[in-house]
Every structure is written in C-alpha cells, then in structure tokens.
Amino acid sequence: xxxxxxxxxxxxxxxxxxxxxxxxxxxxxxxxxxxxxxxxxxxxxxxxxxxxxxxxxxxxxxxxxxxxxxxxxxxxxxxxxxxxxxxxxxxxxxxxxxxxxxxxxxxxxxxxxxxxxxxxxxxxxxxxxxxxxxxxxxxxxxxxxxxxxxxxxxxxxxxxxxxxxxxxxxxxxxxxxxxxxxxxxxxxxxxxxxxxxxxxxxxxxxxxxxxxxxxxxxxxxxxxxxxxxxxxxxxxxxxxxxxxxxxxxxxxxxxxxxxxxxxxxxxxxxxxxxxxxxxxxxxxxxxxxxxxxxxxxxxxxxxxxxxxxxxxxxxxxxxxxxxxxxxxxxxxxxxxxxxxxxxx
Numbered sequence: 001x002x003x004x005x006x007x008x009x010x011x012x013x014x015x016x017x018x019x020x021x022x023x024x025x026x027x028x029x030x031x032x033x034x035x036x037x038x039x040x041x042x043x044x045x046x047x048x049x050x051x052x053x054x055x056x057x058x059x060x061x062x063x064x065x066x067x068x069x070x071x072x073x074x075x076x077x078x079x080x081x082x083x084x085x086x087x088x089x090x091x092x093x094x095x096x097x098x099x100x101x102x103x104x105x106x107x108x109x110x111x112x113x114x115x116x117x118x119x120x121x122x123x124x125x126x127x128x129x130x131x132x133x134x135x136x137x138x139x140x141x142x143x144x145x146x147x148x149x150x151x152x153x154x155x156x157x158x159x160x161x162x163x164x165x166x167x168x169x170x171x172x173x174x175x176x177x178x179x180x181x182x183x184x185x186x187x188x189x190x191x192x193x194x195x196x197x198x199x200x201x202x203x204x205x206x207x208x209x210x211x212x213x214x215x216x217x218x219x220x221x222x223x224x225x226x227x228x229x230x231x232x233x234x235x236x237x238x239x240x241x242x243x244x245x246x247x248x249x250x251x252x253x254x255x256x257x258x259x260x261x262x263x264x265x266x267x268x269x270x271x272x273x274x275x276x277x278x279x280x281x282x283x284x285x286x287x288x289x290x291x292x293x294x295x296x297x298x299x300x301x302x303x304x305x306x307x308x309x310x311x312x313x314x315x316x317x318x319x320x321x322x323x324x325x326x327x328x329x330x331x332x333x334x335x336x337x338x339x340x341x342x343x344x
Contacts, residue, residue, distance in 0.1 A: 042069075042077040043264065045257075047103035048092045050209075052082035055233040056287035057107075057160060060280040061255070067276050076269060078103075088208070089113070093256075097152055102261040108162065108209075110253040111190040114152075116144055117252060119332040121192045123200070123320040125339055126250040129289050132161065134344030136252060137278075140335075144254070154256040158277035163227030163288040164247040168240040170216065170223060173309045175244060177201045177319050186212055186224035192328070196249055197225075199324040200316060213239055227251060228297045229288045237304035245294060246311050248320070255280075 047065065051058045058080075065080035085101070086092045092104040093113045106113040111121050119125065126132050135141065136159035145156040167174040167185070174180055180202035187193035187204045197204035205221050215221045216239035226236060231243060255277065265273065291300050298308045329336045 040075070042072075042074050043269075045076055045078040045103060045261065046085075046101045047078065047080050047255075048085040048095065048101055049080065049082045049104065050089050050092065050107045051233070052084070055082070056229050057105075057162070057284050058082040059287070060160075060283040063283065064276050064280040067279070068273065071272060071276065072269065076265075076272075088210075096154060096256060096258050099258045099260055101258075103157070103255065103257045105160075105253055105255040107253055108188050108251060109190065110251075111192055112188075114144070114148065114254065116147055116335075117254075118190070118192055119328065119335050119339055120252050121190070121249055122328045122332075122336075123196045123248045123324055124317045125325070125328075125336075126252075129161075129285070131342055131344045132250060132252065133159070133285070135339065135342055138344075140338065148256065149259055153259040155259050155262040157255045157257055157273060158281040159252055159254050160281050160284040161227075161250065161252045161288060162230050163251065163292045165225040165227055165249040165251055166231075166246050167225050167242075167244040167248075168223050168231060168236050168306075169242045169244070170240055173242040173244045173307065173311075174223075174246065175309060175311045177312075177315055183222045184220070186215065186221045193249065195324055195327075196320070200248065200319055209234075216240070225249070227288065228291045228300065231306070232291075232300050232304070237301060237306045241306060243297060243301055243306050243308045244311050245297065245308065245313075246316050247313055248316055 045068065047061060049058050049061055053059050053062050062080045062082065065078040068076050068078040086095055086104075089106045089109040090113065092101075093106050095101045096104045111118040120132070141156065141159055148154050148156060169183070172179065174183070177200055180197070180200055183202045184205050185197045185202045186207045187197055189206045189208070194204035194206055205215075207215060207221070212221070212224060216223070223240060224236075225248070226234065228243070231237065231240075257273070262270065291297060294308065294310055301308055
C-alpha cells in the first residue's frame with residue numbers, strides 16, 4: 001500500500017497545487033496573516049501645521065489624524081506634525097501645493113496665500129461667529145473651494161479660525177481709538193492687517209511671528225493683536241500686561257489638501273475626510289469661542305498676570321467704516337455686498 005505522502009506526490013501537478021494552496025490558506029487564516037498579494041499599502045497623508053499641541057487647531061488636527069487612520073481601518077494613514085516638520089506658514093502651503101506633503105493650512109496668513117479670503121478680514125465686516133461659519137460652510141466657502149481647485153490645485157477640507165483679534169500691550173490698555181496713537185503694533189504681513197491698525201490710529205509693524213517675542217521684549221513694538229485663545233497658547237502674557245477686547249479683525253483660515261492626493265482617494269475615503277474635517281472644525285470652534293468673551297478671557301488670562309479690559313467697540317467700528325471700508329468695498333465688489341448683507 002502506498003503511503004499517503006507518495007499518493008499525494010503522484011497526483012497531477014495542478015491538483016497538487018490546489019491542495020497545497022488550501023493548506024497554505026488554512027495556515028494563513030490560523031495565524032491571522034493576510035496573503036501578501038491581498039495586502040494594500042495604506043495611503044500616507046502627511047499634514048504639517050505651524051503650531052504644536054496644545055494650541056487649539058493643533059489639538060483638533062492631531063485628533064483628526066488618529067480618527068482618519070482608525071475609521072479608515074488602516075486604508076489611510078494620516079500623520080500630523082505640529083511645529084516640527086515645516087516651521088513657517090508659507091513654506092507649509094508651498095509644500096502642499098507641490099505635493100511634497102498632502103495637507104496643511106496657512107494659519108493666520110490665509111489672506112496672503114488665498115487673497116480671495118481678504119474681504120472676510122476687513123475690520124468689523126464679519127459680524128459674529130454664527131454668520132462666519134454659515135458663510136464658510138455654505139455658498140461662499142463652496143465658491144472659494146472651486147476657485148482654489150482651479151487656481152492652486154488644492155481642495156478645501158474645512159474652514160476654521162482662531163477668533164476675533166484683540167490688542168495685547170505691555171504698558172497701557174487700548175480702550176478708545178485715541179489710545180492707539182503713536183503705538184507700534186505688530187501685524188501679520190497681509191496688507192489688510194496693516195491697513196486696520198493704521199486706519200484705527202496706530203502704527204502697523206509687519207512682522208513674522210517668530211520675531212514677535214524678542215521685538216516686544218526689546219521695545220521694538222508696543223504690542224500686537226491675537227485672539228484670546230492664542231494669547232494663552234502662545235504665552236503672550238510673558239511680554240504683555242493688557243488684553244483689550246476690541247474684536248477688530250475676524251481671522252478665518254482653511255485646511256487644504258493637495259488636489260492630486262485628494263483625487264487619488266476613492267469616494268468613500270473622500271467623504272470620510274470631509275466628515276472628520278468638519279468634526280475637527282467643531283472642536284476648534286468650541287475652543288475658540290468658549291474663551292472669546294470678557295468673563296472667560298479674565299478667567300483664562302488674569303491668572304497669567306494679564307489684565308483684561310472691555311473697550312469702546314462701537315467707536316472702533318465707526319472709525320473702521322469711515323477710514324478702512326471704502327477702499328475695500330470697491331476692491332471686493334459683489335463679494336463685499338454678499339458678506340455685508342449676509343443673514344445666516
């Protein structure tokens with residue numbers, strides 16, 4: 001009688017291969033390993049951001065990276081790098097546009113990278129958070145997205161903000177417009193920020209964020225402006241004594257994805273990215289808006305040594321309408337009218 005082994009060896013070649021394959025598949029199932037030919041490498045999605053956790057947007061996008069990886073069941077592998085991968089906003093955006101990384105945002109330099117957003121930064125034109133997000137999550141945001149896909153080859157994933165900007169100063173609070181006279185106020189390098197400070201009576205000093213702390217310590221500047229949430233996160237209390245709640249500029253920005261990388265995702269993955277992006281947007285909104293009022297700002301900043309003051313917001317708004325609005329209304333035309341008359 002032939003042995004089982006010898007009987008197997010005398011089977012036709014194809015029959016032996018099938019049985020061997022069955023045995024091999026059983027072994028694979030037993031060990032929990034997938035066949036090599038069935039394994040698809042995850043799509044790596046790298047995101048860079050100018051700040052690290054615990055800054056509000058960084059915390060939300062770090063959460064997003066984990067959620068994308070988890071909910072895609074490993075088909076997408078999103079990696080978040082805050083402050084460490086690329087140090088400057090414009091460098092981040094150049095890397096996204098070129099495809100060297102897949103995702104990023106211009107943080108506070110949005111109007112420099114995407115001039116179409118400039119109208120939203122005109123002082124006191126955007127009335128409140130509710131209307132801002134109704135616009136950006138609706139028709140206006142959709143129109144921006146279409147323009148940017150065509151012009152810059154990037155896809156808008158979600159709009160977010162750091163909130164309305166307020167003055168921080170070292171020696172005296174800014175309560176009335178006259179308090180700005182002669183003050184050297186650091187601004188971001190988009191023209192609208194300089195026009196805001198100069199129009200309200202101060203002297204704008206355009207400066208990259210990396211220079212701000214040393215400039216404040218040395219007296220090159222008398223102060224600057226930031227949303228409340230970033231005054232705490234960026235430790236502006238180390239060089240500033242006063243936070244004056246003027247609400248003078250709304251600061252929208254946008255998280256974008258390289259368009260080729262976006263188009264490489266299947267429809268289900270694209271939906272997942274948009275859904276989780278909108279959830280991250282909600283987290284940033286909560287962090288920003290929850291501290292952007294007098295009582296919450298006092299609770300957050302006064303233990304750090306700052307004094308939070310209320311201001312004559314109507315006087316600042318009236319001056320902005322008189323000195324700053326006319327030129328920008330002409331520049332932005334239909335977009336201006338849509339924002340000014342928006343009822344959301």
